[in-house]
Amino acid sequence: MAESELRAPARAQATRNPWTATLLACALAVPAFVYVLAADRRPVAVLPLIGVCLVFVVTESVPLHFEFRAQTFSWSANELALVVALHEIGGAWSVVARLVALAGVLTIQRYPAVKYGFNLANAVIEIAVAVAILELLYDGPITSPLTWLSYLLAAMGADVVGGLLIAVAISLTQGYPGRTLWSTLLVPIVVVAPMCVVVGLAAVLLLSQTLWAWLLIVPLVGVLGLLYRRFGQVTREGDTLERVYDFARRVEQIPADEDGARQLVFAVRDLLNAEKVALWLPPYLDEEPRLVVAAEDGAVWYDGPGDPDDVFRRRAVDAAAEGPVHASLARSDDVEVSALGRRGASDLIGAAIVTAAGEPGYLEVCDRRSDVVTFAEGDRAALESVLTHVNAAIRQQQLLTQIRYDADHDRLTGLPNRQRLASEIDGLLAADPVAARVGLILAALDNYTEVTDTLGHAASDELLLVTAGLLREHAPPQAMLARMEGEQFAVLLPGLSLAATERAARRLREAASTRARVAGLDLEVTLSIGVAAAPVHGADAGTLMQRADVALLAASGSSGVASYHPVLDQQSLRRLQLGTELEQAMADGHISVVFQPIIDARSSDIVSVETLVRWAHPRYGAIPPDDFIHLAEQIGRIGPLTDHVLDLALARCRRWLDQDIALSVAVNLSARCLTEPDLVERVRRALRRHGVPGELLTLELTEGSVIDDTVRNSSVLADLHALGLRLSMDDFGTGYSSLSQLRQLPIDEVKIDKSFVLGMSTSQGESFIARSIIELAHNLGLRVVAEGVEDELTRNLLAEMGCDKLQGFLVSRPLPDERLESWLLARTGVRSAAPGATHRRLFVRT
Structure with missing residues (x-):
């Protein structure tokens, strides 16, 4: 028979007072008990009463738990005890025996008062229903099959009424549960109850022969209880496996976007029917560390999982850890009790998450939504089995982050690129079209071409990295640094006027003018800088960057720093002149x-x-x-x-x-x-x-x-x-x-692009790309040329690859x-x- 574990979820808008259901059940139980006293009250000996009470204790002690949202249904095999009780001691004493047994079990299990009262009232109502059905149907000798059928219908009727009371209780506390609850309630009634009635009738038939049959019945009931408990474990494991499959399908449909991590933690919470789940992800590319929480009470943060010194997190991400860690309040030391206390949890499973950041993430699950069922080894194994799916989903989301990052960042320096810079400029100007002020500095390395021609691309790349470091070090704190193309960098200065931008440009040029060790040589780093500012030089990114570029061209032949002026706007004229001179240049041999x-x-x-x-x-x-x-x-x-x-x-x-x-x-x-x-x-x-x-x-x-x-x-x-x-x-x-x-x-x-070849001697990734291109090209019957070969090591690697x-x-x-x-x-x-x-x-x- 079903016993409800009424629970008040933390979401107040979906919850009513759980005492409402308990008081309603008690109001029905009082007249039900009065009816039983009137209908089936008989004298009884002490020994049968004690025996029935023991049978009730055994059946109530081995419940089969079914979880539904925040509710847990404890389905016990007490139909067996009910049949024996109704036949041996009658309805009234059956109520007494079951109430005594159930009260003892609930007390030992420390049930809250609201559940305590509801379950006792429900037990009285179920026995009253069984007595009423037996009164209506055939009540002949126990050896008659018609009597057996009457007891079966009585027990199942009691189960149905008890299940209806539970459904009403859930509706009063959480709203209408839907069809899923009915299947959860009715399946045990159809499958388990008949078998329990059959065993109970067999016990009654034995007792009708001799009272010494109690010596056989009690151990038999105990063994059946153990088998019933094992059946419950197998059922729960099967349910867990099905939920793991459902989880895998659900994760496959989670989009690889910013909301994907939140959907993922909600999926984990539903998988383990948990109170709250937290996912901590380390910093990655331009993203800050993130703590994503899915909680029953709607919280978006709680203390513990974001702390790198937290005992559970450290233990879970330890390389020596063997799978997820499991901790419960009853089996924890003082440090663990403190860590659980800061979370407001009594049960926890934590696991490391593989990320592309090089640092593991951390996933933890706190408390089942039911306060009757706690996390077990099967739940730990279930979480471990889905970690592959969780890791894959996180890596997919981080791959998308990588793609987006690469789309607006320079590959060599890691700085934002022209596209990202334009977006930032337009965003600043659009935020306040009237009063927005933006300064833009374009800086170009003066000796970049000479270094490339003399020392090669590897040396010029090294020079670019040195320059990027100098600009990062000396640019104003609020500045955004970007790599344009070739030897050019940009520095965006929000809120600065033209005069302030010019001063910043001169300071930046002086600070970045130094000597740097590049390719084993001490090279002088000097910059030419062009300056433009909004709104005086343009009201959009394209115009502002074009005019800063014009200023940069002017700065190359002057003092090193130049601001845009319409007089400098000769670039269009130069292009026009080059176009008209192209044919003549070929004829004169200039081309x-x-x-x-x-x-x-x-x-x-x-x-x-x-x-x-x-x-x-x-x-x-x-x-x-x-x-x-x-x-x-x-x-x-x-x-x-x-x-x-x-x-x-x-x-x-x-x-x-x-x-x-x-x-x-x-x-x-x-x-x-x-x-x-x-x-x-x-x-x-x-x-x-x-x-x-x-x-x-x-x-x-x-x-x-x-x-x-x-x-x-x-x-x-x-x-x-x-x-x-x-x-x-x-x-x-x-x-x-x-x-x-x-x-x-x-x-x-x-021809393999030189960007892959230049990095082969220092990057396994570039070597892998080159090798893959060579092998695939040869498989297609194509020859392969590698351009950008600048050292013997690269030459030897390419020769070994078959280039x-x-x-x-x-x-x-x-x-x-x-x-x-x-x-x-x-x-x-x-x-x-x-x-x-x-x-x-x-x-x-x-």
């Missing part, structure tokens, strides 16, 4: 090419040279290739520029052929060129004009141009490949293509034609032609 050798990784044969374009402007000096190539694309002159570079490259190749040397040339092809309808014909004419076979020309394409739908759906790549030349995908790994996409394209080789070709400062930096010729004479030797070939080969002498 030329340099060559960077590419060697075979195994034989050191020089297999190719990459052709790189340069513009030496008579007024502006060396124009960065990205500037004028992008300009050429914008004004529609990228085709003539490409033809010019292709002619210079093929002319150089022809001169080598005239010396009986086979050395191919590689030319970069813009994405815009692939959309030009006459591209294939222009390349064919160039090859024919210079008398160079197609196999000695390689066209390097960007990832973006290859995966563009317009290009993939056209025949331009296939038509170029049909000329006999090779197609190479440049800077592979920086775009959005995959090697599997290359199967569908006539690509011959891929086919190497390019970088270790071999040679880009050289103009005359210097390349000198380099070839000084550094290379000549091999005879390969079998089947007609021209000799060059190789690098070691």
Whole structure:
């Protein structure tokens, strides 16, 4: 029969006074007891009364607990005792015997008064219902099957009425529980009650033969009680397993966003039917440490789990810990009792959480919502079994954080990037469009290009890190530091006027001007700084950054610090002038090419040279290739520029052929060129004009141009490949293509982007990426070129990985034609032609 563990949840808005249900039950129990006294009162001997009382004690002592929200139903097998009691001592004394037995059990188990009263009243009502049903039905000799049926219906009727009283009690205290409660109540009535009645009838039949049968019945009831308890444990374990499966499905649906951690702790709380659950996560990237709490009373914080010195947290995250830790008030020492007390808990399970931060997180579960059922070993095992799902969910959320962080932070320095800076500026200006003041400083390293050309990218990256550290150290406390691109940094100064920003810029330049140890050398760090401020120079991020950039250009040729002024706004004029001079610069030879050798990784044969374009402007000096190539694309002159570079490259190749040397040339092809309808014909004419076979020309394409739908759906790549030349995908790994996409394209080789190659000697992650690209490319029948090789260690690593070709400062930096010729004479030797070939080969002498 069911006994309710009435409990008042802490959410007051959903809870009424639990004494209401108890008083209602007592009001029904009084007339029920009066009815029983009148209906079935008979004299009884002491021995049967004691025997029945003992049977009630045994059955009440081995309950089967069912949890429903904050309620716990204790279902005992007292139908057995009820059948024996009604037959042997009658209804009135059955009430007495059960009340005595139940009162003793409840007292030992220290039930609160509200539960104590409800359960006693419920017991009286159930016996009254059973007596009434027996009165209505056949009450013949115990040996009659009709009598057996009457007792079965009486016991089940009593159970149904008791279950209804429990449902009413829950409705009065927590609101209508829904259909789930009915299945929880009715299943034991249908499954357990009939078996208990059968055993009870068998006991009565034995007693009808001899009173000495009590010596058999009491031990038998005890054994059945133990079996019943074991059945309860198995049932609970099965229920726990089902809840673990439900938890796993629920966690899979939790979104990997900021609310995911909160949904996760609520899922853990529901899994273990806990009062409160806390999840502490360590700081990660730009996120502060977080404590996420799901509590029955709606609390968002409580003392304990966020304390690194807390005894339970330290024990759970200890590397030597074997699974979750379990502590209860009854089995704790003074330190543990104190730790439980600060939480207001009496039972706790804690476990370490694996995070991407390098420091473990901590998950703890406090107190079951029922104060009858406490955490057991099965609950500890259940939590341990779901930790994999919890860890996976946390890692997924942190991966999303990593992706978002990477999207608006510079990979090298970890600083916010241009996108993040623009967002911050716009946010500050939008907060107060009228009175907002924002200062912006753009700082550029003066010797960045020289360091890169002389010492390589690794050294220039080291210089950037040193500069970032200097700016962090000396920027004002409220400033936001960002990395733009190349050698540029930005410092955002909220609330500063133009004059205050200029003063801050000068102080920053003076403080950051120092000497730093880079690549084993003492290098001077000097900055050129451009200043702009809102609202005087612009009311949005784009305008403010553009005008700070104009000021930076002016600062490069002046005192080192310059503020924006409309007079300085000559950038548009400069771009216009460069656009109009592009054609003439090619005709006058101001736009030329340099060559960077590419060697075979195994034989050191020089297999190719990459052709790189340069513009030496008579007024502006060396124009960065990205500037004028992008300009050429914008004004529609990228085709003539490409033809010019292709002619210079093929002319150089022809001169080598005239010396009986086979050395191919590689030319970069813009994405815009692939959309030009006459591209294939222009390349064919160039090859024919210079008398160079197609196999000695390689066209390097960007990832973006290859995966563009317009290009993939056209025949331009296939038509170029049909000329006999090779197609190479440049800077592979920086775009959005995959090697599997290359199967569908006539690509011959891929070039691993130098950003992966430069870090190979110091980063296992970069080495793993390079190795993966090489292996996958070879599986697809592609050759692999690694660019950015600057040291012997990287060269050896790439050779061991099976990389086919190497390019970088270790071999040679880009050289103009005359210097390349000198380099070839000084550094290379000549091999005879390969079998089947007609021209000799060059190789690098070691």
